[in-house]
Amino acid sequence: MKMMSGAAMVVQALKDVGVEHVFGYPGGAVLDIYDALFAQDDVKHVLVRHEQAAAHMADGYARSTGKTGTVLVTSGPGATNTLTGIATAYMDSIPMVVLSGQVPSQHIGEDAFQETDMVGCSRPVVKHSFLVKRAVDIPEAIAKAYYIAGSGRPGPVVVDLPKDIVNVQESHPYVFPESVAMRSYNPTRKGHPKQIKTAVKALVAAKRPVLYVGGGAIAANADALVTKLAERLNAPVTCTLMGLGAFPGTHPQFIGMLGMHGTLEANKTMHNSDCILALGARFDDRVTNNVDKFCPHANIIHVDIDPTSISKTVNAHIPVVGSVDTVVEQIFSVLDKQDVSDQKEKLEDWWKQIDQWRSRKCLNYEQPEDVIKPQRVIESLYRHTKGEAFVSSDVGQHQMFAALYYPYLKPRQWINSGGLGTMGFGLPAAMGVQFAHPGATSVVVTGDGSIQMNIQELSTCLQYNLPIKIISLNNRALGMVRQWQDMIYKGRHSHSYMESMPDFVKLAEAYGHVGIQVNHLDELEDAMARCFAEKDRLVFMDINVDQNEHVYPMQIKYGAMDDMRLSKTERT
Amino acid sequence: MKRILSVLMENAPGALSRIVGLFSQRGYNVDSLCVAPTDDPSLSRLTIVSHGDDKVIEQITKQVNKLVDVLKVTDLTDGSHVERELMLIKVATRNELARAEVKRNVDIFRARIVDVHSSNYTIEITGTSDKLDAFSQTIAQSTEIIESSRTGVCGLARGEKALRP
Ligand SMILES: Cc1ncc(C[n+]2csc(CCOP(=O)(O)OP(=O)(O)O)c2C)c(N)n1
Numbered sequence: 001m002k003m004m005s006g007a008a009m010v011v012q013a014l015k016d017v018g019v020e021h022v023f024g025y026p027g028g029a030v031l032d033i034y035d036a037l038f039a040q041d042d043v044k045h046v047l048v049r050h051e052q053a054a055a056h057m058a059d060g061y062a063r064s065t066g067k068t069g070t071v072l073v074t075s076g077p078g079a080t081n082t083l084t085g086i087a088t089a090y091m092d093s094i095p096m097v098v099l100s101g102q103v104p105s106q107h108i109g110e111d112a113f114q115e116t117d118m119v120g121c122s123r124p125v126v127k128h129s130f131l132v133k134r135a136v137d138i139p140e141a142i143a144k145a146y147y148i149a150g151s152g153r154p155g156p157v158v159v160d161l162p163k164d165i166v167n168v169q170e171s172h173p174y175v176f177p178e179s180v181a182m183r184s185y186n187p188t189r190k191g192h193p194k195q196i197k198t199a200v201k202a203l204v205a206a207k208r209p210v211l212y213v214g215g216g217a218i219a220a221n222a223d224a225l226v227t228k229l230a231e232r233l234n235a236p237v238t239c240t241l242m243g244l245g246a247f248p249g250t251h252p253q254f255i256g257m258l259g260m261h262g263t264l265e266a267n268k269t270m271h272n273s274d275c276i277l278a279l280g281a282r283f284d285d286r287v288t289n290n291v292d293k294f295c296p297h298a299n300i301i302h303v304d305i306d307p308t309s310i311s312k313t314v315n316a317h318i319p320v321v322g323s324v325d326t327v328v329e330q331i332f333s334v335l336d337k338q339d340v341s342d343q344k345e346k347l348e349d350w351w352k353q354i355d356q357w358r359s360r361k362c363l364n365y366e367q368p369e370d371v372i373k374p375q376r377v378i379e380s381l382y383r384h385t386k387g388e389a390f391v392s393s394d395v396g397q398h399q400m401f402a403a404l405y406y407p408y409l410k411p412r413q414w415i416n417s418g419g420l421g422t423m424g425f426g427l428p429a430a431m432g433v434q435f436a437h438p439g440a441t442s443v444v445v446t447g448d449g450s451i452q453m454n455i456q457e458l459s460t461c462l463q464y465n466l467p468i469k470i471i472s473l474n475n476r477a478l479g480m481v482r483q484w485q486d487m488i489y490k491g492r493h494s495h496s497y498m499e500s501m502p503d504f505v506k507l508a509e510a511y512g513h514v515g516i517q518v519n520h521l522d523e524l525e526d527a528m529a530r531c532f533a534e535k536d537r538l539v540f541m542d543i544n545v546d547q548n549e550h551v552y553p554m555q556i557k558y559g560a561m562d563d564m565r566l567s568k569t570e571r572t
Numbered sequence: 573m574k575r576i577l578s579v580l581m582e583n584a585p586g587a588l589s590r591i592v593g594l595f596s597q598r599g600y601n602v603d604s605l606c607v608a609p610t611d612d613p614s615l616s617r618l619t620i621v622s623h624g625d626d627k628v629i630e631q632i633t634k635q636v637n638k639l640v641d642v643l644k645v646t647d648l649t650d651g652s653h654v655e656r657e658l659m660l661i662k663v664a665t666r667n668e669l670a671r672a673e674v675k676r677n678v679d680i681f682r683a684r685i686v687d688v689h690s691s692n693y694t695i696e697i698t699g700t701s702d703k704l705d706a707f708s709q710t711i712a713q714s715t716e717i718i719e720s721s722r723t724g725v726c727g728l729a730r731g732e733k734a735l736r737p
Binding site: 119120123124127128129131133148182183184185306307308311312 | 581582585586589590593597627630631634635637638640641642643737
């Protein structure tokens with residue numbers, strides 16, 4: 001049996017779990033752990049500039065790989081700075097482990113220097129947490145933390161480590177558990193066979209079916225299965241903001257994103273459907289609009305690994321608790337025994353109807369010569385990256401444009417804070433993506449508001465040579481707020497205007513990067529080309545876009561799914 | 573509607589705060605909460621009395637079940653079950669009449685006087701919450717209630733059914 005200090009155990013346990021990257025920031029309570037990190041090369045530590053960004057980096061790392069992201073911070077302010085990042089991961093079911101330092105056990109509760117009750121502070125936004133009380137318990141706590149974070153419905157787990165137990169002066173026996181089993185935690189993966197049969201019956205009987213695919217399909221790596229199922233049934237597919245990429249955005253059966261800023265055809269298809277197959281989606285209020293008017297004709301089959309998601313907001317007629325991959329496989333085991341070759345003829349009328357909604361071309365916009373429309377920038381980005389980039393987004397209008405105008409071909413390609421809507425998420429998330437995929441193109445689509453919420457990470461990018469491409473849609477305003485003020489508050493722009501914008505080009509240069517300013521439409525293509533030609537440098541594209549543009553379509557509050565504004569003057 | 577939920581969970585630090593936090597975080601009602609370790613000291617048994625429509629109660633049950641420390645949750649309300657609550661109640665007995673009246677009610681309700689002081693009695697009574705309510709209302713008609721403390725409901729299903737790990 002190996003003897004080692006608590007700090008060495010932390011690092012050894014991370015190695016035993018298979019952790020390659022830790023995003024963190026040192027401080028008093030974790031200095032012993034930092035000393036143990038110094039002594040080895042297997043676990044690579046990334047020094048951030050703000051702990052919130054560390055959590056978003058671990059999050060982006062996790063979203064783009066499916067692996068669990070790891071954060072290491074000190075007690076007190078270090079720990080509390082991660083809370084927004086933890087909550088972001090929690091809302092989107094992202095696997096993450098946050099190791100936080102804590103004051104020595106004997107001082108807990110004394111309001112000691114840099115003491116906060118991290119387990120208490122984080123409780124509402126974690127899947128689970130541990131306050132480790134003895135050094136010998138460290139390996140098991142860490143093994144359990146990763147097991148819980150990554151299994152079932154994934155989520156963040158906090159491991160709080162008092163300073164005395166990681167003390168480098170004392171040695172303890174190190175035993176890493178060979179496997180983790182917990183009598184109180186056994187997530188269900190397989191759907192109930194009877195429910196599967198009922199679901200297949202409903203799907204095959206449906207005249208107007210639709211697949212409504214969410215982030216759960218990505219978490220379960222079920223994209224290929226979902227695509228196969230959609231093709232077998234000849235059914236239209238819509239993805240949630242979190243589900244984009246689970247079904248190819250260029251597939252003829254794809255009808256776009258649904259919900260508040262969904263396409264007309266997606267929302268119409270949902271509203272008129274007689275059978276909705278929800279796969280790892282949670283009927284979020286940004287999807288359903290008024291639940292009382294939600295899809296009145298539909299038989300709802302809801303597949304989700306988390307029973308609490310089922311019938312939480314919208315009642316499911318056929319609930320199936322299980323992981324999307326396993327359940328779709330089960331669906332196939334029933335479906336394979338049936339002849340469904342007539343789906344094409346059967347759904348012909350349905351597709352005719354859908355094509356008619358599509359012909360409205362709800363994403364069309366006018367592009368005058370004298371301004372740059374933000375939509376145009378995203379389309380240009382798509383071309384210049386051949387649709388293959390990892391696109392991380394911040395929160396606001398630019399996020400919706402990036403979701404709607406860049407068709408995602410693969411899962412884990414589109415990285416955004418869907419549930420919490422955290423401004424400041426984009427840049428650090430794209431950094432996490434870049435650490436996980438060193439050769440890939442990692443892009444951030446951001447706004448002048450959001451980028452300033454974690455801009456300090458430009459410094460981290462220089463330190464680690466991250467050639468991120470920042471596409472900032474600068475509208476000199478908190479655009480999404482401004483849009484709502486235009487629509488609901490008679491254009492009173494209360495504090496949504498940013499009066500003293502920095503010179504972003506100079507700012508990028510000050511951090512050692514390349515800055516490019518684009519003010520005119522005719523410069524856009526060249527500038528994009530220059531940006532992506534800079535293979536080894538971070539490029540900050542400060543693109544002056546139309547300040548008055550709104551995101552459309554947009555659901556009308558209190559209405560049904562398909563009650564929408566289509567432009568400033570048109571509605572459904 | 574009133575619901576009695578019975579929960580079996582790890583007797584681990586922080587476990588109770590997760591339950592309590594869940595209720596406040598999601599706006600669920602807690603009418604009473606009764607908790608103690610079981611015969612197996614690694615486990616705790618909780619009885620939560622809540623109210624809400626079927627949808628809310630279903631969510632509460634699922635959300636509690638989802639907590640990593642929770643092994644099992646069951647709704648005792650509809651099935652046949654035993655439920656008990658204990659109350660200690662201190663009442664003023666300043667004169668002979670009050671003492672006699674209190675004693676009479678104690679007998680009727682099958683309660684017990686567990687402490688006697690020159691000017692008050694402390695009474696122990698167990699039963700359903702309704703019975704405890706009725707007892708305090710009756711006592712209040714004849715004398716003053718000085719203080720009382722109730723445990724909240726604890727319950728078990730009747731017969732073969734059991735919450736075991
Ligand atoms: C941390 C945080 N604070 C506030 C908000 C509310 N909010 C949502 S969108 C938005 C404006 C975003 O502005 P910008 O980043 O410039 O993007 P734009 O909408 O202009 O594209 C605000 C303030 C938020 N989502 N996150």
